[in-house]
Amino acid sequence: MRKYLQKQSAINHSYLQLQPRMSGDYFSIWEGILDAATRHGYTPTNCNSPHKEKDMSLRVVIAVCLLSAVAMAADSRPVCPGPAAFGTARCHSHVTTDQSGNPYAAASPSGYGPVQFRTGYNLTATGSSSTTIGIVDAYDDPNIESDLGVYSSQYGLPACTTANGCFRKVNQTGGTSYPPKNAGWSLEISLDVEIAHAICPSCKILLVEATSNSFTNLLAAEDYAVGHATIVSNSWGGGESSGETSNDSHFNHIGIPITFSSGDGGYGVEYPAASQYVNAVGGTTLTLNADNSYKSETVWSGAGSGCSAYEPKPSWQHDTGCLRRTVADVAADADPNTGAAVYDTVRYQGQSGWFQVGGTSLASPLIAAVYALAGNGASTVDGSYPYAHTSALHDVTSGSNGSCGGSYLCTGKVGYDGPTGNGTPNGVNAF
Numbered sequence: 001m002r003k004y005l006q007k008q009s010a011i012n013h014s015y016l017q018l019q020p021r022m023s024g025d026y027f028s029i030w031e032g033i034l035d036a037a038t039r040h041g042y043t044p045t046n047c048n049s050p051h052k053e054k055d056m057s058l059r060v061v062i063a064v065c066l067l068s069a070v071a072m073a074a075d076s077r078p079v080c081p082g083p084a085a086f087g088t089a090r091c092h093s094h095v096t097t098d099q100s101g102n103p104y105a106a107a108s109p110s111g112y113g114p115v116q117f118r119t120g121y122n123l124t125a126t127g128s129s130s131t132t133i134g135i136v137d138a139y140d141d142p143n144i145e146s147d148l149g150v151y152s153s154q155y156g157l158p159a160c161t162t163a164n165g166c167f168r169k170v171n172q173t174g175g176t177s178y179p180p181k182n183a184g185w186s187l188e189i190s191l192d193v194e195i196a197h198a199i200c201p202s203c204k205i206l207l208v209e210a211t212s213n214s215f216t217n218l219l220a221a222e223d224y225a226v227g228h229a230t231i232v233s234n235s236w237g238g239g240e241s242s243g244e245t246s247n248d249s250h251f252n253h254i255g256i257p258i259t260f261s262s263g264d265g266g267y268g269v270e271y272p273a274a275s276q277y278v279n280a281v282g283g284t285t286l287t288l289n290a291d292n293s294y295k296s297e298t299v300w301s302g303a304g305s306g307c308s309a310y311e312p313k314p315s316w317q318h319d320t321g322c323l324r325r326t327v328a329d330v331a332a333d334a335d336p337n338t339g340a341a342v343y344d345t346v347r348y349q350g351q352s353g354w355f356q357v358g359g360t361s362l363a364s365p366l367i368a369a370v371y372a373l374a375g376n377g378a379s380t381v382d383g384s385y386p387y388a389h390t391s392a393l394h395d396v397t398s399g400s401n402g403s404c405g406g407s408y409l410c411t412g413k414v415g416y417d418g419p420t421g422n423g424t425p426n427g428v429n430a431f
């Protein structure tokens with residue numbers, strides 16, 4: 001659908017005529033097309049009903065619609081520059097862009113909000129104020145607390161502020177002398193914090209800002225987060241290296257689930273998602289019904305997956321395609337086209353306001369917050385729990401994130417597969 005729209009919009013930037021030929025249950029097909037167009041920012045106008053065209057087969061149906069492309073987001077781009085240089089990490093968020101490839105922001109939200117994610121993933125609990133979701137990112141977002149306030153107001157969520165004890169922002173040693181501001185990482189921080197609050201509105205949030213995107217600083221921030229949070233979410237990574245297992249001690253904390261986004265470059269493995277001690281979170285394209293209930297999911301093409309070159313295989317992984325650790329363990333929505341509405345006023349590429357953001361950077365805080373809702377983290381060992389509770393997950397069985405000879409390592413399959421692990425949340429019982 002997106003490719004079709006983009007192709008058409010290259011011809012006419014303001015309006016395009018949508019005129020698909022349909023057979024079968026054409027009314028529901030037509031409805032689906034209009035729904036997809038709307039989700040991509042088009043406003044359908046001057047539509048007629050599907051009708052059979054006289055000169056063609058009786059099974060062929062024509063319907064016509066003009067779609068206003070005013071609010072269209074054409075594609076997406078990585079928020080952080082990359083690939084990450086050796087010894088550094090990049091954030092894994094992707095933001096939707098306009099026709100010129102620039103990030104697109106608006107005065108009102110576009111993309112999924114709390115109701116969509118919570119209804120879609122069958123999440124009804126609101127969490128506990130004795131649970132703290134730790135979020136580790138690089139650099140400072142000076143506006144995060146006020147931006148979270150706008151997000152909460154927009155969606156009717158409880159306020160989460162320093163004053164009411166819900167929100168806390170610290171540097172990597174727990175102090176309040178913050179690192180330099182960074183626009184890309186600020187968008188990442190907005191995504192992480194707002195999604196954590198959306199999914200677990202009663203939880204506390206601890207944002208730990210590393211001095212830079214070096215592993216040295218990010219791991220220091222990780223240490224602080226693990227010492228002061230119940231669950232820790234991370235949406236960053238870099239290439240694997242032979243010395244990586246020497247950093248694994250930072251993640252070896254039984255009873256504190258640590259989530260890491262699996263990457264945003266498609267088939268391939270990144271660290272720390274590769275660490276045997278973390279929950280590697282892959283990505284999907286999440287489609288919802290009109291009432292926001294779950295409809296379907298496929299592999300998101302950008303999700304990282306595959307065999308680690310260095311990490312030992314955890315005892316709970318039984319797939320046969322990797323001698324060592326396989327990425328991922330679980331997954332959640334990550335496609336920017338079905339991405340989250342994110343409010344960020346730190347001007348990014350000339351834009352501020354409501355962005356639509358995806359990447360496995362969205363999936364990681366989402367899964368961390370589901371762990372928070374489950375309230376069971378202290379009983380879990382690393383990423384093992386979902387492997388023993390797959391009946392409470394949606395199994396993703398289609399889509400691909402690259403070329404691997406059609407194997408489960410880069411292809412959605414029945415049961416475990418690389419890009420989505422054991423699947424996505426269907427309630428909290430797998431966490």
Ligand SMILES: [Ca+2]
Pocket residue numbers: 395396397412413414415416417420421422423
């Ligand atoms: Ca699967």
